[in-house]
Amino acid sequence: MQWLTPLVGVYAALVAIPLLLLLYFLKLKRQEMIVSSTLLWKRAVQDLQVNAPFQRLRRNLLLLLQLLALLAMLVALAGPVLALSRGPGQRYVILIDRSASMNATDVKPSRLAAAREQAEVFIESMRGGSLFSLSDASDHAMVIAFDEHAKVMCNFTSDRRQLVAALEAIEPGDGPSRLGEAVTVARAFAQSPGVEGNIRSAERPAQLVLFSDGRIEDLDTIVVAADELVFHQVGVSGDNVAITAMNARRSYERPEEIEVFVSVVNYGPEPVTRDVQLAIDGDVKTVRSVTIPGRQAEPENGLPQPGRVAVNFSLSHEGQGVLEVRQVGDDALAGDDVAWSILDPPKRLAVLLVTAGNPVLESALRGCPIARLDPCSPAGFDAMDPETFAAQSDYDLIVLDNHVPAHLPRSQYLVFGAAPSGIDVNTPGAIENQVLVDWRSQHPVLQYVNLTNLFAARAQQLELPRDAEVLAEFADAPAIALLRREKGAFLLVGFDVLQSNWPFEPGFILFCYNALDFLGVQIAGGRERELAVGESIVLDDLPVDTSVTVTRPDASTVHLKAGPGGSVRFPGTYRVGTYAVEAPGRALQFYAVNLEDAKESRIEPQEEISFSSVTIAAEEQAVQRANVPLWPALVLLTLILACLEWLAYNLRVRI
Amino acid sequence: MTASRSTTATKRLSELLDPKFMARLDGLDVLSRKILQGKLQGERRSKRRGQSVEFADHRPYVVGDDLRFVDWNIYGRLDQLFLKLFLEEQDLTIHILADVSASMGIGDPSKDRFARKLAAALGYVSLVNNNRLTVSLFADGLRRQMPNMRGRNYLSHMAELLLTTECDGFSDFEKACRDAAGSRVGSGITIVISDFLFKQGYESALRRLIGAKYDLYVIQVLSPQEVSPELAGDLKLLDIEDADAAEITATSALIKYYKRNLAAFCSELKDFCTRRGAVYVRATSADSVELLVLNYLRRIHLLR
Numbered sequence: 001m002q003w004l005t006p007l008v009g010v011y012a013a014l015v016a017i018p019l020l021l022l023l024y025f026l027k028l029k030r031q032e033m034i035v036s037s038t039l040l041w042k043r044a045v046q047d048l049q050v051n052a053p054f055q056r057l058r059r060n061l062l063l064l065l066q067l068l069a070l071l072a073m074l075v076a077l078a079g080p081v082l083a084l085s086r087g088p089g090q091r092y093v094i095l096i097d098r099s100a101s102m103n104a105t106d107v108k109p110s111r112l113a114a115a116r117e118q119a120e121v122f123i124e125s126m127r128g129g130s131l132f133s134l135s136d137a138s139d140h141a142m143v144i145a146f147d148e149h150a151k152v153m154c155n156f157t158s159d160r161r162q163l164v165a166a167l168e169a170i171e172p173g174d175g176p177s178r179l180g181e182a183v184t185v186a187r188a189f190a191q192s193p194g195v196e197g198n199i200r201s202a203e204r205p206a207q208l209v210l211f212s213d214g215r216i217e218d219l220d221t222i223v224v225a226a227d228e229l230v231f232h233q234v235g236v237s238g239d240n241v242a243i244t245a246m247n248a249r250r251s252y253e254r255p256e257e258i259e260v261f262v263s264v265v266n267y268g269p270e271p272v273t274r275d276v277q278l279a280i281d282g283d284v285k286t287v288r289s290v291t292i293p294g295r296q297a298e299p300e301n302g303l304p305q306p307g308r309v310a311v312n313f314s315l316s317h318e319g320q321g322v323l324e325v326r327q328v329g330d331d332a333l334a335g336d337d338v339a340w341s342i343l344d345p346p347k348r349l350a351v352l353l354v355t356a357g358n359p360v361l362e363s364a365l366r367g368c369p370i371a372r373l374d375p376c377s378p379a380g381f382d383a384m385d386p387e388t389f390a391a392q393s394d395y396d397l398i399v400l401d402n403h404v405p406a407h408l409p410r411s412q413y414l415v416f417g418a419a420p421s422g423i424d425v426n427t428p429g430a431i432e433n434q435v436l437v438d439w440r441s442q443h444p445v446l447q448y449v450n451l452t453n454l455f456a457a458r459a460q461q462l463e464l465p466r467d468a469e470v471l472a473e474f475a476d477a478p479a480i481a482l483l484r485r486e487k488g489a490f491l492l493v494g495f496d497v498l499q500s501n502w503p504f505e506p507g508f509i510l511f512c513y514n515a516l517d518f519l520g521v522q523i524a525g526g527r528e529r530e531l532a533v534g535e536s537i538v539l540d541d542l543p544v545d546t547s548v549t550v551t552r553p554d555a556s557t558v559h560l561k562a563g564p565g566g567s568v569r570f571p572g573t574y575r576v577g578t579y580a581v582e583a584p585g586r587a588l589q590f591y592a593v594n595l596e597d598a599k600e601s602r603i604e605p606q607e608e609i610s611f612s613s614v615t616i617a618a619e620e621q622a623v624q625r626a627n628v629p630l631w632p633a634l635v636l637l638t639l640i641l642a643c644l645e646w647l648a649y650n651l652r653v654r655i
Numbered sequence: 656m657t658a659s660r661s662t663t664a665t666k667r668l669s670e671l672l673d674p675k676f677m678a679r680l681d682g683l684d685v686l687s688r689k690i691l692q693g694k695l696q697g698e699r700r701s702k703r704r705g706q707s708v709e710f711a712d713h714r715p716y717v718v719g720d721d722l723r724f725v726d727w728n729i730y731g732r733l734d735q736l737f738l739k740l741f742l743e744e745q746d747l748t749i750h751i752l753a754d755v756s757a758s759m760g761i762g763d764p765s766k767d768r769f770a771r772k773l774a775a776a777l778g779y780v781s782l783v784n785n786n787r788l789t790v791s792l793f794a795d796g797l798r799r800q801m802p803n804m805r806g807r808n809y810l811s812h813m814a815e816l817l818l819t820t821e822c823d824g825f826s827d828f829e830k831a832c833r834d835a836a837g838s839r840v841g842s843g844i845t846i847v848i849s850d851f852l853f854k855q856g857y858e859s860a861l862r863r864l865i866g867a868k869y870d871l872y873v874i875q876v877l878s879p880q881e882v883s884p885e886l887a888g889d890l891k892l893l894d895i896e897d898a899d900a901a902e903i904t905a906t907s908a909l910i911k912y913y914k915r916n917l918a919a920f921c922s923e924l925k926d927f928c929t930r931r932g933a934v935y936v937r938a939t940s941a942d943s944v945e946l947l948v949l950n951y952l953r954r955i956h957l958l959r
Contacts, residue, residue, distance in 0.1 A: 030891040030902055036758035036766075036881065037852035038894040038901040040920060044913035045903055 009078025097212035099177030214606025233618035238604025553577025748843030762878025793831030842868030
């Protein structure tokens with residue numbers, strides 16, 4: 001036990017104890033009473049004193065109790081604390097991991113709650129500034145919660161209640177855990193004087209206190225000093241069965257057919273048998289029982305690899321819906337037991353071809369699996385009112401064949417030859433006799449397309465904005481580029497196909513197929529409504545000030561207003577589940593937020609974490625309560641002693 | 656005039672004694688355990704043989720004896736002179752010593768009232784049976800004394816004496832007994848009514864009263880508050896007589912010791928009396944005087 005303010009206690013004792021003794025020795029004011037004779041009373045008193053030596057003690061019991069009560073108060077004034085850490089005030093940055101793996105329930109109620117609890121103990125153990133303290137040795141701390149991003153819950157303060165409130169305010173998330181940002185933020189804040197402006201302590205480096213299960217992705221990119229960070233490990237078990245990948249797609253040939261691929265992973269050492277169920281809009285369609293092998297060491301390097309099983313479902317579903325795959329079974333982490341996918345109704349593209357006459361292009365497009373192809377003359381396209389076109393036409397894709405239109409309705413564009421104006425692309429001149437020198441064969445648009453023999457007799461010299469993605473290049477200028485603008489995606493081909501030998505190449509047909517498929521995905525949207533945790537839900541093309549309602553998986557709702565650009569952005573997809581978005585004039589749209597993160601699903605707690613420079617082992621002992629002020633207990637003791645004194649006094653008088 | 660005095664006496668006396676009670680007392684008489692010699696021929700047998708009708712004994716004649724008591728029949732038969740001895744019936748002197756010190760005024764009901772009623776009852780019995788009655792009230796010595804009363808006519812005097820004396824002053828039992836014993840002549844019964852809570856002690860004083868010629872009855876009167884005190888808290892007890900203070904904290908233990916002391920005190924007094932042929936009677940002021948007189952005192956043969 002240590003003392004915060006011993007002198008105060010001593011001074012108070014010097015005054016109070018003699019005072020109490022003085023008060024005690026002052027005569028008790030007795031009630032006077034007349035009796036016929038004091039003869040027998042005096043004898044009785046004598047007898048009492050002679051025969052009962054205990055009575056003297058009893059007589060002094062009151063004084064004893066009073067002295068004890070006073071002593072307890074004085075000791076409380078001296079400010080005793082349990083296990084004091086010495087030295088000037090320290091600064092701590094409490095880093096709380098709130099990533100998906102911290103939702104594991106292998107420690108009850110959850111790892112995050114356990115981490116929070118440990119952090120609370122840590123905060124309670126901080127030295128607070130005593131009321132009578134002569135030296136300012138109070139500790140300061142700040143709280144940062146992190147998953148993929150860091151969030152400052154509380155700046156440096158010595159107010160423990162504020163810190164605990166900040167801890168309580170940490171909400172669990174389903175994101176991946178990345179510590180880099182948190183460390184950067186912590187160091188930035190450690191330079192600042194903090195809430196209470198304690199400049200002096202700002203000179204000392206702050207101690208980072210990390211509460212995590214150690215499953216952090218970017219540890220090898222962070223540099224910390226060995227004594228800068230203390231790691232408190234949370235979690236006990238790594239047993240978990242997770243759905244780490246799920247893909248549902250309609251067959252391109254038969255759109256009502258849906259193929260679902262699910263990857264189920266077992267991180268535990270024992271094989272487990274689990275039911276994997278598939279449901280659409282909550283209706284269970286099929287259940288399949290799978291046995292997943294346990295974790296095994298890899299033969300090459302001996303690293304343990306989790307057991308993995310791929311499950312395929314195929315079913316027929318015409319309409320739209322929310323597809324849910326669930327691993328039915330109890331395990332530590334619930335967030336990765338389920339994955340969702342948004343099914344759109346099967347859709348084929350409606351394509352508008354604006355051309356002065358290009359049978360090659362037209363026939364190539366007609367060969368692709370599209371709903372319809374409407375040819376249109378350039379004059380006819382320019383004559384259309386852009387407003388009515390946008391409102392009435394249902395074209396998903398517009399192919400511009402060497403035509404610069406007067407207006408650009410919002411759509412996806414495949415452009416051959418001259419680039420349209422208004423998309424930051426300049427064509428200062430033409431170039432001749434070009435061959436392709438480089439192209440990105442990995443890009444979906446150029447998949448399986450061989451451009452080796454392509455020769456363009458005449459091409460536009462494209463000057464692209466910096467955000468354009470060049471897919472193929474001539475010697476002097478880009479040949480094929482992808483550009484995204486507010487009005488849509490533009491796939492620019494810098495030459496007229498009729499002025500090249502491309503129509504004679506098989507690659508041309510493949511290119512058209514790929515381009516339609518690629519641009520079709522841009523509009524089909526099923527993919528873009530499957531988000532990772534933390535990815536924003538974005539709605540475009542809304543009238544200004546439209547009210548949009550987002551319903552979270554836990555049924556809480558958020559109301560948003562469309563900005564001046566007509567788009568709405570909802571970044572709060574921190575938990576997995578399906579988010580429903582309701583906008584006036586549109587059908588209810590669902591967004592699926594899936595964990596599908598093998599790193600977060602691997603919840604086995606790490607005994608040590610390896611940074612790029614040092615490896616820090618978890619603290620062996622849980623956080624101990626230190627610096628616990630004992631004065632409340634002493635005040636309680638005083639109260640009890642006062643009660644005892646009252647009792648003793650009453651016993652003495654009444655019975 | 657005698658009638659009127661008698662009426663006032665009864666009237667005054669009725670303040671102390673209930674008329675019904677007085678009527679029952681009329682049938683009683685004071686009884687001495689020792690048959691004692693009185694001064695006047697009374698209604699009681701005396702050890703002194705004398706002129707009486709009741710024969711007691713014979714004894715040989717010696718010169719100087721009254722020839723009137725010679726039994727001539729025996730002289731005729733035996734030719735010797737014998738005197739006839741008769742038991743002489745004589746009166747009885749009753750001395751009532753009542754304590755009127757300040758301590759007797761304490762208690763609820765008051766000890767003093769009880770003592771006076773008792774004294775009045777005993778005095779009444781004495782007077783109506785033509786005994787010689789002396790009533791002494793003492794505190795720090797004999798305060799007032801009314802000696803040698805005889806006959807109903809003195810009832811009023813006795814009543815006046817008992818009613819007009821205040822409880823006051825500290826007690827000096829020794830001096831009172833010395834004076835009382837000095838004023839006592841002849842033989843008879845002495846009845847002392849007091850609480851006997853004398854700081855100087857009662858032993859030497861009572862010894863003065865005990866003698867061959869007198870029966871001694873000691874009646875101790877205590878108040879119920881003295882017998883079982885109901886006190887609580889820190890108290891300063893003040894002695895009413897000498898203002899002596901005793902600071903006590905009324906605990907159960909203290910009360911227990913007090914009661915034990917009181918019992919010891921009473922039994923000491925009783926032993927003292929019994930060993931010296933005196934009779935000890937203890938009463939509390941809450942008791943009924945009537946019951947005490949009509950039952951208890953008769954049972955111990957003070958009254959008949």
